[in-house]
Amino acid sequence: MITWWRQPWIRRLMTSLAVVAVVELMTGPSGSFAAPTTGLIGSYNERVSVYGLFVGRRWMVFLVLALAFFGVWSAWLRGGPRMRAALRASTASPRDVASRRPVRWGFYVVLLVVAGFLPHLVNDPYWQSVLVEQIAVFVLLALGLNVVVGFAGLLDLGFVAFYAIGAYTTAWVTGALPTPAPFDVHLNPFWAIPVAIVFVMVAGILLGTPTLRLRGDYLAIVTLGFGEIITIFANNLYGITGGSYGSGGTTGSHPIPHFSIALGPIHYRWTLAPVPYYYLTLVFVVLFIIGFSLLEHSRIGRAWTAIREDEVAAESVGINPLKYKVMAFAIGAASAGFAGVVTASQSNFIFPATFTLQLSINVLVLVIFGGMGSIPGVVAGAVVIQTVSMYLIHTPPAGFQESDLYMYIGALLIVTMIFRPAGLIPSRRRRREIVLSEAGESHADEVLTGDVA
């Protein structure tokens, strides 16, 4: 005999109400310490107009939503297998087609062409700069973090540190920091690219060699601390990084120069205009995508997979886990370093406030939501999430503040992990691992096994 509140349908109803109430809180007006009620009560009682059809209180709308949610959930439980089969039948064929090689390559070419014309399709200056600063750069960051989290299975929460190092290196070698550039030679940002990439890779090796011996969750917290420390140093070393005033420092106004080419007959200077930067970044995005996909299926990539799936087994067949993990760290850092160069050069000045832990989490959610280990997934995740967040910031709906974004990002992380752990476009290998682990076949990564680990 089950007590009444343990009845499945009561639980379902309660959960529906709770979920919808949380959503209502999230989308409601903001409150303050002085009047927390504006947030808590306001989000229920505020008057809303539903497309002009009727004007009511928010709680009515959300009550209807909760009941609808409950209905769909119950229907799904009752007819779930049938509905799932129908859904699969309607979506299966395109997926089969998509997995054929020529089709897939054709699709990629179309995507590339669209990406090439994108700045001409969106004429709005806001969206053009978003394309570079918020989408292209974040695609680069996500590609890099994907190598670490997706390929090697290492949770890095301080990825922003590499981005910061890339940006600050650029500022340094172009002579824009309070500390003089090496040999007082002010380089073109093009030359900063290799320097920055080498710097971040070295930083990756230096950080990785001691810390990558640690288990996964320790690594996460150490990298998190590393990211914080880089920010603390950037914020406080006034003589070197300009401190909280950024690359200009307290006195300087010397900006980080834009890219420029002077190769024989070709003379071109990038300016503040975002579109040329977009093309430059696009070229590098494509290069990094090609490089990382080749890497994924190379000897190194297979070693990463082996370590991720079962470190002990990998070690027993002669793979040195530490070596390959450090490699993942350094290689993943490279694209973040390049992203740093672009950001520094495009915005002329850099500030430590850009390189926060929030940014690391933001990049992490792109990778997780897109699909760990899946390059198309990560790119799609970055484009989708960044576009949506920038849209929300640009045209905020009622009750939305820019700082609420991370609330949604946090929620998205949980929801992805619960409902679609392999992400939007899963990597086949990753999905298989999750399925195996859930079936209890894989023991390498299991929780609750007592003393294993």
Place this chain on the structure above:
Amino acid sequence: MGAFAHFLAGHFDTLRLEFWSLLVGGVANGFIYGMVAVGYTLVYGVLRLINFAHSEIFMTGGFASYFVLRAVMGTSVPSGWATFGVILVGIIVGGTSGALAATLLERVAYRTLRRRNAPKLAYLISAIGASYFLFNLAGKEFGRYNESMPQPYINHPVFTIFGAPVQLYYLVIVAAGAIMWLILDRFVAATKLGRGIRAVAQDAETASLMGVNIDRTIAITFALGGALGGVGGFLFGLGSGVVYTMGFVPALKAFTAAVLGGIGNLRGAMIGGLILGVVESLSIAFVQAAYFDVVAFGILVLVLLVRPTGILGERLGRSA
């Protein structure tokens, strides 16, 4: 070389002059770290996972006690016995809300994954998501600024140690920390539920064969750690005010304390917290204020590299 010696001598002078007051502050901080560290250690003991959202349980404790204290105290500044009453209310509210938040967190971000037997990375990510979600939600509902806790009269020195005043605030922290830790230690060591926790920590599968309800044990473990974390949040907020991001740095340090003492080890958590608090506090004499938070992190890295099992080693099952 001479200049460097002079530089060091200057710092040691500061240390000599300030030693006792730094020590008192450090011990008090250490007890807060210890209280929070216990939460990490308990969860780690049974799940072998770091609970990344523990910082938000700490914050919940601070926020809940803030609102209740504001309602209880109004504009009055209690003194004498009323002070103790107010503090007791704060501790109870902080502990209860922390325990509730931790149980809820376990329900949403952990149990759903455990049902599916998800890989380890999934738990870490969902906990990080929960942490981000919770503190930003708090920021949205209550504003993104620091608000000082309603103050009972607790800042007056009770006695002095070698000239260093010991405020009532510090005594409250030490007493609360010590009492709660003792109760917890006895609970885990001597009660049936505590035995269940130790059994799950040693071998979950066997424990469940012996009739231990794993889901319930894990929920209780979260609640216990959450209660101490919530009280830590209240006591911390009493001194530093409450703000939606208040959990991040103290929790990172508490984690350091847990690792330092040996994660999975209850006594280790308290010892680690004390050592960390004192060392960090004494380091004020040597590092600039801006780099204060770097010290704890440096200790964390050092411990992980040199002795990852911490001072007492990791065994919730045996030594707790």
